[in-house]
Amino acid sequence: MLVGYGRVSSSSQSLDVQFDALKAAGCEKLFAEKESGASTDNRKALADALDFIREGDTLLICRIDRLARSVGDLETIVATIKRKGAFLKAIEQPIDTSSPAGVAFLQMLGVFAQFETAIRKERQAEGIAKAKAEGRYKGRKPTVDAEAVRALKAEGVRPVDIATKLGIARASVYRALSA
Known part of the structure; x- marks a missing residue:
């Protein structure tokens, strides 16, 4: 049985292209998600x-980066597939774990x-450092209204009650007060 797996990194991306390719390749069962490929978590x-895969099945993907972005995760996934007596193939790359050449290419692409x-x-880190040096990067916008926290504290409201009233964590209250 051909079992398809598709993945995109964010909810704003579409799986349609991968689904179309996997269906056209003959996949009888499809699995898909919108999660980062940096980890299998x-x-x-x-x-x-x-x-789901069983002995003799093939897990079909469009490209190796849809499956894993680290060599360690890739090796773990391939070992799981192999232990089940199944294979891994990619539509857009010459990956086929049923052949030694396909395994070698898989490892190189990993x-x-x-x-x-x-x-x-x-x-990304270089860009953030440059933007910070130029004063253009301030991080994400604050989610806690520090003025409201200070005003409630000035009225004598306890930090735990401020947190409850504003719907924030108590640690956020203390951070706002110390800023």
Whole structure:
């Protein structure tokens, strides 16, 4: 049986292109999710797909980066598939774990996917550092109204009651008061 798995990183992205390709390739069962590929944590559809596959099945993906972004996660996923007597194939890349060449290509692409993630994080950190140095990056907007916290404290309201009244954590009250 061909079992398809698709993934995008954010809820604003569409799975349609991957679904169309997986259906066209003959997948009888599809699993999909909108989660980051940086880790396998919180990837319920992936866990369900790995649980679903049986001996002789093939897990079909569009590209390796839809499955994992780290060599460690990729190795774990492939080991799970292999232990079940199943295979992994990619539509857009020559990956097929039923052949030695396909396994070798899978491992090479896994290294590049991890490298791409590391480079992207590095560029993002550089951009944030530059924006901070130029005074353009202030972080996310505050979610706590510090003035309201201070006003309630000035009225003699206890921090725990301020937190309850404003619907915020008590630690946020203390941070607002110390700022």
